[in-house]
Amino acid sequence: MTTRLDGRPEERVLTGWGRTTRSRARVVGSLDGEALAELMAAQPPRGILARGAGRSYGDAAQNAGGIVVAPDAAPRIEPDLRAGTVRASAGSTFADLLSALVPHGLLLPVLPGTRHLTLGGAIAADVHGKNHHVDGSISSWLESIELIDGQGRARILSPLLDGPAFRATVGGMGLTGIIRAATVRLMPISSSRLQVSTHRVDHLDDLMAGLHQATQRYAVAWIDATAQGRALGRGVLDLGDHLDAPDPLHEPDGLHYRPTQPPAAPPLPFNPATALTARAFNTLWYRKAPRHTHRTASLNDFFHRLDAVAHWNRALGPRGFLQYQFAVPEDSAHLIAHVLQTFQNHRTAAFLATVKRFGPANGNPLSFPLRGWCLAVDMPAAAPGLGPLLDQLDRKIAEAGGQVYLAKDARLSASRFTDMYGDLKDWRTVRDELDPRHLMRSDLGRRLGLCR
Amino acid sequence: MNDAQGRPSRILLLGGASEIGLAIVAALPLAPDTHLILAGRNLAQMEERAATLPCTVTTTAYDATALETHRDFADTVFADADIDLVISAAGILIPQSELDRDPQRAGELVQTNFTGHVTTLLAVTRHLRNQGHGTLVVLSSIAAVRPRRANFVYGASKAGLDAFAQGLADSLHGSGVRLLLVRPGFVTGRMTQGMPPTPLSTTPDRVAAAVATALTTTTATAVWVPRALAPIALLMRLTPRVLWRRVKR
């Protein structure tokens, strides 16, 4: 769902990408800093929240009964080619940014699995890519954030000068204020294509070993979530590095980025039309993958395969779907197999699963990545018994010192959240300073006890 | 707010000792931290009947006939936090013969089953609208379809409630709030104790299961329990008056 608006406020029922939770809010768009300060001075009774492209799966970008600030209609993107940085408005999408930057040989250093998210949403969720084990999350690449805090004050937060406020905001899920713009350090690239190697692997252990040993910058494993028994966790390892020089075949006129270009093979690892056929499709896709291949791929092919079908989330039925994504420390790697097995046993019709390795955590109180393993599983929300099943997994993950990713979450309870993320005393102290009246609120925040 | 599995975190049951109301709560998928607020006249009795439910239970005084209290009541229960589900189950059934003897009791019945619901639900709806999400479950009855001479005051009160709830549902369109109207037939239970069951009678648990199922869909606006009552209601409306008059009960 796009939320871009021009000027006029509008009452809208909003939902997340998974379409499971819905609530009404007053959506306002394209407000300048002054108008935002005025809005905050008015202290609307149900609070205020910024929304990006609505790509978070659950209730993070909703504020029931309150005000939701939609991103500006037009992106503002100001690259500094000499410094290798870009200053961009929070409403700029990653597709906007890539189109503007790639021709100059510059790349966003963190690319999530969709290009439709906004810079504001990326910062609020402290997003990670397939290179987290090497490059960290977006937090480590931010030079500064321009924030309107909960008192309507315009602030520039830099990681060195404003450490606590910066760390509370990056990963803070919009609860410290409204991000207006940010300056991001970029990664120089010599080609817009990647050298990719793909390996079909029959066992989860081997797949995880493959990820562990990978020397490439980007590494991810797609798992056949339906394979059982000895085949449990079989999948495809996808490893990639940027080419050191332009690919004469694909980019004879220099680097480029075309967001509309339809992606080439390999095809989607699942059928977007129905989750019920997940099994058939996962099997087919797995069997079709060659045992080992080496090829070059475009940025879209490698990073944004899921964007190939626009609005695939709508095809999954009226009750929507959810993604269970968690990270656990190295010594609890066995939980990856345990969770896959649990979903198997309960026939949850999981239709897509990916495993990644994470590098060290960055210390931001609400950031998700922590050193170890990360699993993400997509499944229909309506599966009977799924509620208690996930509650039970939450417990195990919390006990192991792991965390569930808030940008994907729509169901974690306040008590399990506290088990995972702690009592967040430091975060709350900084928030009280940035937003003493607790004006910044969201449905997710209410559910998790972060606001009222 | 309801979570991704449609699980409410705070529930308000009006008529907190209602057999059907408590059965509905028991039939719902519940998250570990669910809070149930029981509103009614007899606090101890409500607490006792809810003892086995896997929720944190609190009780609060509520009298459907005390119209002047309903606004404050709603303001108070919504003061702490949002309420995701409100079940309106207060109701009384008094034999028509008693009402014929004592018309004032008929007034009390109408006040409980109809007027009190109007004041309470309008007060509650103000809060639900403001919070931008939530579900209202209203217990109507097959008796709302057409007044029978055997219990036409009860029928009239339910017909009023049913019409009110339909209008309220329409007015809530686009507000993020949803209303589900429940029309059970004869439910064998406490309210109908001593009365011989009619054909197609049902039980509190079956009513509850039907409500829980309807709440998992995003589209259902009304449920008949059992489902076969829907066509029967149509027949009831079409029956010529000369015949309808003769229906004994």
Ligand SMILES: Cc1cc2nc3c(=O)[nH]c(=O)nc-3n(C[C@H](O)[C@H](O)[C@H](O)COP(=O)(O)OP(=O)(O)OC[C@H]3O[C@@H](n4cnc5c(N)ncnc54)[C@H](O)[C@@H]3O)c2cc1C
């Ligand atoms: C197909 C798909 C693949 C994905 N892959 C990945 C992945 O690989 N890695 C990863 O980390 N994530 C991934 N995500 C999740 C996604 O990156 C995050 O949910 C991200 O936050 C979405 O950004 P958005 O612009 O859509 O923000 P929204 O979903 O609209 O909002 C998300 C949060 O950001 C806040 N926010 C938005 N804009 C602002 C602002 N201007 N100021 C303050 N707060 C703001 C909102 O309040 C909300 O709390 C994926 C999502 C999808 C749909």
Ligand SMILES: NC(=O)c1ccc[n+]([C@@H]2O[C@H](COP(=O)([O-])OP(=O)(O)OC[C@H]3O[C@@H](n4cnc5c(N)ncnc54)[C@H](OP(=O)(O)O)[C@@H]3O)[C@@H](O)[C@H]2O)c1
């Ligand atoms: N049972 C049926 O056959 C049937 C059929 C169709 C529809 N319904 C409807 O379903 C609803 C629930 O019925 P039920 O079977 O669960 O009956 P129930 O167990 O008797 O519940 C009705 C509840 O309403 C409460 N109540 C009565 N007057 C009240 C008042 N003035 N203020 C506050 N609460 C009051 C009662 O509380 P006290 O204990 O204080 O009296 C009781 O807890 C009712 O609206 C009923 O009309 C029932």
